[in-house]
Amino acid sequence: MGFVILIHADKCSGCQMCEVGCSLKHMKECNPERSRIRMIKTEKNGQYDFIPSTCMQCETAMCELVCPVKAISRNSETGARIIDETKCIGCSSCSYACPFGACFVDRKISKAMVCTQCDGDPTCVKVCPSGALEYISSDQVNVALKRAASQRIIDATAVAGLTNNPASC
Amino acid sequence: MPEEWLYFIEGQFLEIVFYLFAMGMGIRCLAFLVNIFNSRMFLYQKFTWKSTGKLLFLLGNFLLPFHKILLKQPLYTILRYIFHACLFIIPVWYSGHLNMLLDTRLGWYWEPIPDEYIETATLVFIGIGCLFIARRIVFSRIREQSSFMDITLIMITLLPFITGYWYVNGTLDHISLFEEYMWYLHVFSGEVMILMAVFLFIRTRLDAKRCVGCESCCISCPTGTLEAIETANKREFLYSHYQCICCGTCVSTCPETAAKLRHEISISLFFSFIGKKKINEVVINTCAGCGKTYAPDPQIEKINQIFLVKKIASPETLSYCGRCKKLFSNHMLLPRDG
Numbered sequence: 001m002g003f004v005i006l007i008h009a010d011k012c013s014g015c016q017m018c019e020v021g022c023s024l025k026h027m028k029e030c031n032p033e034r035s036r037i038r039m040i041k042t043e044k045n046g047q048y049d050f051i052p053s054t055c056m057q058c059e060t061a062m063c064e065l066v067c068p069v070k071a072i073s074r075n076s077e078t079g080a081r082i083i084d085e086t087k088c089i090g091c092s093s094c095s096y097a098c099p100f101g102a103c104f105v106d107r108k109i110s111k112a113m114v115c116t117q118c119d120g121d122p123t124c125v126k127v128c129p130s131g132a133l134e135y136i137s138s139d140q141v142n143v144a145l146k147r148a149a150s151q152r153i154i155d156a157t158a159v160a161g162l163t164n165n166p167a168s169c
Numbered sequence: 170m171p172e173e174w175l176y177f178i179e180g181q182f183l184e185i186v187f188y189l190f191a192m193g194m195g196i197r198c199l200a201f202l203v204n205i206f207n208s209r210m211f212l213y214q215k216f217t218w219k220s221t222g223k224l225l226f227l228l229g230n231f232l233l234p235f236h237k238i239l240l241k242q243p244l245y246t247i248l249r250y251i252f253h254a255c256l257f258i259i260p261v262w263y264s265g266h267l268n269m270l271l272d273t274r275l276g277w278y279w280e281p282i283p284d285e286y287i288e289t290a291t292l293v294f295i296g297i298g299c300l301f302i303a304r305r306i307v308f309s310r311i312r313e314q315s316s317f318m319d320i321t322l323i324m325i326t327l328l329p330f331i332t333g334y335w336y337v338n339g340t341l342d343h344i345s346l347f348e349e350y351m352w353y354l355h356v357f358s359g360e361v362m363i364l365m366a367v368f369l370f371i372r373t374r375l376d377a378k379r380c381v382g383c384e385s386c387c388i389s390c391p392t393g394t395l396e397a398i399e400t401a402n403k404r405e406f407l408y409s410h411y412q413c414i415c416c417g418t419c420v421s422t423c424p425e426t427a428a429k430l431r432h433e434i435s436i437s438l439f440f441s442f443i444g445k446k447k448i449n450e451v452v453i454n455t456c457a458g459c460g461k462t463y464a465p466d467p468q469i470e471k472i473n474q475i476f477l478v479k480k481i482a483s484p485e486t487l488s489y490c491g492r493c494k495k496l497f498s499n500h501m502l503l504p505r506d507g
Binding site: 060 | 384469481
């Protein structure tokens with residue numbers, strides 16, 4: 001079972017610290033354009049939405065399927081997609097096939113780039129000040145959601161004047 | 170009158186041919202240097218020791234090309250190696266040539282290879298050459314690709330070897346015409362071959378049917394010979410023949426095996442010292458979201474084909490550029506059916 005970077009879009013403040021940290025760690029320069037995680041900003045009726053966007057670690061990865069030189073493989077420990085830079089020819093097939101636009105070809109070194117989760121220690125998660133990013137095992141992704149849902153049920157039953165004791169129902 | 174012509178061919182013309190050859194090669198080296206120092210690669214990218222070393226290593230690839238084709242057609246490639254090695258070794262290390270050209274003129278020569286080895290090598294060389302011609306004529310797939318020039322090229326290369334073999338062994342001496350003129354035929358065909366070598370270029374070609382326009386040949390090219398420029402809705406591939414070092418990186422990189430290195434004799438190419446030639450062009454798609462060009466049409470077609478084969482529904486995002494994809498897929502704004 002792999003690990004994923006879970007995104008809580010509602011907590012994101014749009015500070016772009018993740019982009020800066022990622023490009024500094026991997027490209028040795030502060031350039032959000034070359035970062036593997038991008039913060040997408042949209043405006044609707046004067047209200048701004050910030051959503052960090054990165055590799056979703058698809059189970060059947062489109063990028064892996066279309067790569068003509070089979071340069072994309074899975075890291076056996078974390079389950080993250082890694083690109084063999086010696087094999088990559090920079091044809092950008094992966095970037096066209098990726099449904100999320102997470103895979104891209106760096107124009108400076110002409111190699112495809114994708115989130116490697118920093119080999120199990122993601123920099124973006126460490127630098128995120130608002131806690132919008134979370135690095136967890138992929139089977140734990142919906143545990144928090146389930147807890148929240150059950151909490152809502154408990155609250156609703158409490159409001160309705162019922163107890164959460166199944167015996168009294 | 171014919172006698173004088175024959176003496177001219179045998180004596181003076183041979184010297185003139187050697188001088189022309191040296192001059193032609195000098196001009197080609199000069200044009201190569203001018204083109205290299207004017208290239209985008211040299212002007213805008215730093216040349217480090219590592220990249221220079223890599224370039225020198227690739228320059229050696231020209232002599233021993235280990236291309237991807239070695240795995241695909243091993244027999245043909247090995248025969249090609251033997252053919253080119255014989256082409257160089259036989260004339261340079263044959264005792265007769267060394268006696269006539271070096272010993273009598275300079276009084277100095279290098280150790281020749283024994284005649285019986287040379288004779289066997291010549292027979293092997295002629296045999297392989299005939300095989301190459303037969304291959305071009307017999308197989309319909311190769312016949313479509315090869316022009317009349319390709320066969321003529323092999324013929325011209327074979328002629329001095331055939332005439333030389335007949336002259337030394339006296340095979341056709343019972344025909345008086347050949348007995349008298351075989352020597353001059355040999356010298357003349359050799360001169361033609363040497364002159365041809367001046368105008369011989371090894372050119373990269375992109376197969377328009379196979380090329381998807383992914384630009385990876387241009388990215389991997391170590392000298393910046395291949396360039397891709399983008400016009401309004403087309404991606405054009407430019408090639409400058411004097412910059413090419415025939416390293417075959419484009420051949421081994423191309424994922425579609427569309428790039429090919431082929432011989433070409435061209436006098437007009439020799440005299441166009443600076444300048445690039447358009448060798449291929451592909452149409453670029455426009456993004457359905459923002460309307461900007463983003464990907465070559467054949468490449469998207471190919472990705473669709475892969476999804477069809479693997480029986481996976483191809484994502485709607487294929488017709489969007491990277492930025493629009495991020496916006497739409499993250500905000501679930503993609504137009505969906507129903």
